[in-house]
Structure formats: C-alpha cells, structure tokens
Amino acid sequence: MMACNPTRLELSNTDATTVDVTLTTDPGDGTAVVLEVPDLSINESQNTSGGAVSYTLAARTEGTNSLWDGTIQVGANAPADIVVQIVETAATQTVGLTVTDAAVSYCAPLAGSGTVTSVGLLMPGGFTVAGTNPITSSGTFEVTSTLDGIIQCDGAGTFSGGSELNDLADVNVAQGAGNDGDLITYDHAAGAGAKFKGVARSSIALTELDNDLSDSYLMLIEAPTVGKTYTIDGRAATARTITNYYAKTSSGTCTAVLKNLTDATTIGSITVTSTGASAGSLTNTAVDENDRLGLEITIGSSVADLEIVVEYTG
Numbered sequence: 001m002m003a004c005n006p007t008r009l010e011l012s013n014t015d016a017t018t019v020d021v022t023l024t025t026d027p028g029d030g031t032a033v034v035l036e037v038p039d040l041s042i043n044e045s046q047n048t049s050g051g052a053v054s055y056t057l058a059a060r061t062e063g064t065n066s067l068w069d070g071t072i073q074v075g076a077n078a079p080a081d082i083v084v085q086i087v088e089t090a091a092t093q094t095v096g097l098t099v100t101d102a103a104v105s106y107c108a109p110l111a112g113s114g115t116v117t118s119v120g121l122l123m124p125g126g127f128t129v130a131g132t133n134p135i136t137s138s139g140t141f142e143v144t145s146t147l148d149g150i151i152q153c154d155g156a157g158t159f160s161g162g163s164e165l166n167d168l169a170d171v172n173v174a175q176g177a178g179n180d181g182d183l184i185t186y187d188h189a190a191g192a193g194a195k196f197k198g199v200a201r202s203s204i205a206l207t208e209l210d211n212d213l214s215d216s217y218l219m220l221i222e223a224p225t226v227g228k229t230y231t232i233d234g235r236a237a238t239a240r241t242i243t244n245y246y247a248k249t250s251s252g253t254c255t256a257v258l259k260n261l262t263d264a265t266t267i268g269s270i271t272v273t274s275t276g277a278s279a280g281s282l283t284n285t286a287v288d289e290n291d292r293l294g295l296e297i298t299i300g301s302s303v304a305d306l307e308i309v310v311e312y313t314g
Helices: none
Strands: 009-012 017-022 032-037 044-045 052-057 069-073 080-087 092-099 103-106 127-131 141-145 149-152 157-163 171-173 184-186 214-221 229-232 238-249 253-261 265-272 293-304 306-314
Touching: 009 017, 009 092, 032 080, 032 293, 069 092, 069 127, 080 103, 080 229, 214 229, 214 293, 238 253, 253 306, 293 306
Parallel strands: 009 080, 017 092
Antiparallel strands: 017 052, 032 044, 032 069, 069 080, 092 103, 127 141, 149 157, 171 184, 214 306, 229 293, 238 306, 253 265, 253 293
C-alpha cells in the first residue's frame, strides 16, 4: 500500500487500485453506493454488505498528479464530494474511504483492522536474535551469526558455513584421463579448518588440454547439375582437417567431387548412388582458415536429392 494523502483519493497510473469504503452509518445491506468521477469516465456502483463496499479500478492513464472532482453517493442521500489524483506506483494498492453523512475522510482504517500486541522473529540455525524479541510495544531486532565462509542453505531452511581454500597449494589443475576427469580439484584435508588467504605461489603448471572440435557440413541438392560447382563453405572460420566424406541420392547416380576451391585441389570423389557411401580415401585434407570448400558434379544420370556430409576436426 502506498502512503496515503489525507485530502484526496489516489489512483495508480500503472496498476489496479482497490478502494474500500466504510460507512459510519450502516444503511442496511443491498444499498447502492455510487462512485463517480465524470472526467475520468468512472461510474462504479456496488451494494453494501455489513456497512461497506469495495471497488476495483483499473490503472488510469490520464495525466499523472492531475486532480479531478468526483462524488460518492449512498442510496438516496446527497452525494459527498471527493477529489481524485492519478499517482505513479509500482504495484497494485488498496486505499480507504470513510463516509460520514455528506463528509468523506481518506485513507481511513479499513474494516477488519486490528492491533498487533506481539511480534517475534525466528531465524534458522546458525543465527541468533537479540534485542527486543518479541516486541510488544516498540523495540529493535538484532540478528547475529557465528557462521563463517560461504553461507549455504538447504530446502529445509538450514544454513551452514562452507569451508574455504587454505592455500593455492590445495588446488590442482590438470587434464583428466580421456578428458573425463576433474580439471580443478581441492585437497580437503590440506585445507580443513583454514581459509584461503590469497597466499602467493611462484607458479601453477597447466597441462595442455585436448580442445579438438568435431563437426560436419550437411548439404542437400534437390536437382544436381552436371558441370556445376556448389559452395559448401565460402570462408572457413578456422583451420580444420577433413576426416570423412559421405554422399547418397534418393534416385539416380552421379560423381560428386569434394574440393578445396582455394587451392583447386581434390579432397575426395564418390560415385554416388541411392545406397550411399563414403569416399574410400581422402587427400589434401588440411583446410586453412578462410579457405573455400565446394562440391563439383562431373557425371550424372537422373539424379535427385543429392545429400552430402563432410566431417572435420579443428
């Protein structure tokens, strides 16, 4: 709820506003209470229940901080004047009106409000609450903790302080067997009970990691043309090595030659059929950065849907 201005009814310019109206004299259930602001096209009517009504008003896009005149009328009684202001808020809000005969007071306590006689604060294990707890009139909570290190919490709300590194000597960086092992390990025994203080170390040795990338080019040519060269890669982003060349058709046969177009060299050649095959041997497999790869069709007969796959590492 936003801070109330005691002289006017404030409506949000971004979210809905709930207006709870309390009638000091209960006219009886089912009495119409009409809230009207002509210049904002607001005309809301609700029937009383227990001496109260409630309206939910959509966000208002009219001029923020501008004022509009309105009225609120209980049954056949004379309308009471109200003043409405559009304000900027970050969330939905609830405001109150109290209607006493022909007079209106703003931001009055809403029906059902009460008095809090005691407020206490409970914290999970690892935290201590000091100060005034519970607070019965006024006071301050003070929360302290003996936890140290990295604070962790589980789903049950239990907190704990995790151990930290004692020294760079506790950290080992190495390549795991077959690239499957840990790259960074922590010697828990060496670091138990101590904190990482940033102790200097003369050197840390890193073993070379195998960063080979395996990937492939895929291409489908629906109606290959004999004598035409098709570009597979117009500019290789990095150097790479061709490791396999596969081709097949949905029907018909052709000869498909994989080439390095930059060097005008042949990498592999396949007589392609619908059964598919890989090139028996590959040459000139090294492709430099920025080289161009292509496919040349040299022989063909009723060929349809030529599919090729070129695998590489790099």
